[in-house]
Amino acid sequence: xxxxxxxxxxxxxxxxxxxxxFLLMLAAWFAxxxxxDFPKGSAERAQWMxxxxxxxxxxxxxxxxxxxxxxxxxxxxxxxxPRWQHLAAAGLHWVLYGLMIFMPLTGxxxxxxxxxxxxxxGLFDIPVFLAANxxxxxxxxxxxxxxxxxxxxxxxxxxxAAALWHHFITKDRTLRxxxxxxx
Ligand code: HEM
Ligand code: HEM
Numbered sequence: 555x556x557x558x559x560x561x562x563x564x565x566x567x568x569x570x571x572x573x574x575x576f577l578l579m580l581a582a583w584f585a586x587x588x589x590x591d592f593p594k595g596s597a598e599r600a601q602w603m604x605x606x607x608x609x610x611x612x613x614x615x616x617x618x619x620x621x622x623x624x625x626x627x628x629x630x631x632x633x634x635x636p637r638w639q640h641l642a643a644a645g646l647h648w649v650l651y652g653l654m655i656f657m658p659l660t661g662x663x664x665x666x667x668x669x670x671x672x673x674x675x676g677l678f679d680i681p682v683f684l685a686a687n688x689x690x691x692x693x694x695x696x697x698x699x700x701x702x703x704x705x706x707x708x709x710x711x712x713x714x715a716a717a718l719w720h721h722f723i724t725k726d727r728t729l730r731x732x733x734x735x736x737x
Contacts, residue, residue: 555737559628563731568627571620573734575613575654579706582609607661608675614658621651633726646713653706660698667691 589602666684668691720728
């Protein structure tokens with residue numbers, strides 16, 4: 555399978571980035587849910603949060619590569635559908651790109667304004683380089699947890715439902731051509 559996209563198919567780089575970012579977001583969610591099971595101040599709670607932040611920061615690092623790849627290469631032609639569906643899909647995709655940036659960015663910025671160093675899987679630290687601002691940190695956390703996260707859930711549910719609709723109802727290649735190991 556070719557690395558670059560063609561008119562008919564997503565290349566392996568686009569597929570790998572799509573599914574890797576999906577798995578990283580799932581892992582970030584699982585880690586933050588798991589930290590709730592342990593009491594405040596425990597080593598386990600801190601460890602799950604370290605994983606949450608590290609998976610989340612990985613999304614932030616990878617999305618730039620994904621955007622570069624998306625904007626620099628050819629794209630598969632969308633399967634035939636009414637014009638409004640093409641417009642809705644394209645709009646949704648760009649909002650999802652926005653969320654892949656702003657979901658981790660609000661977490662990282664809140665950590666900055668709380669004066670907390672973020673360790674990336676214990677490999678290196680993202681230092682604090684912004685002055686502490688507890689109010690702003692609280693507002694960014696509110697955005698992270700109360701607005702962006704529910705929005706991401708809603709839009710990914712709609713996006714996945716649309717992919718399944720294409721597969722099972724209109725029976726076209728939209729889902730198949732994004733699946734790994736399917737050519
Ligand atoms: C794609 C990336 C990310 C996703 C999907 C994500 C998702 C979430 C979710 C679902 C929660 C829990 C919301 C709730 O309690 O209702 C949360 C909380 C949190 N996230 Fe993230 N997050 C991401 C990246 C980050 C990053 C990069 C950081 C910091 C470097 C971060 C820091 C936090 C913190 C501090 C909390 C609060 C935990 C608590 O309430 O004890 N997140 N995030
Ligand atoms: C974190 C979750 C997800 C995010 C952020 C996400 C994001 C995206 C984005 C931005 C695109 C557009 C690619 C481009 O035009 O550059 C896309 C394409 C696609 N996604 Fe997802 N996706 C997620 C989960 C899923 C899931 C769970 C499915 C399947 C059930 C899925 C199926 C697809 C398919 C089939 C395409 C290709 C659409 C086409 O050819 O027009 N995605 N995804």
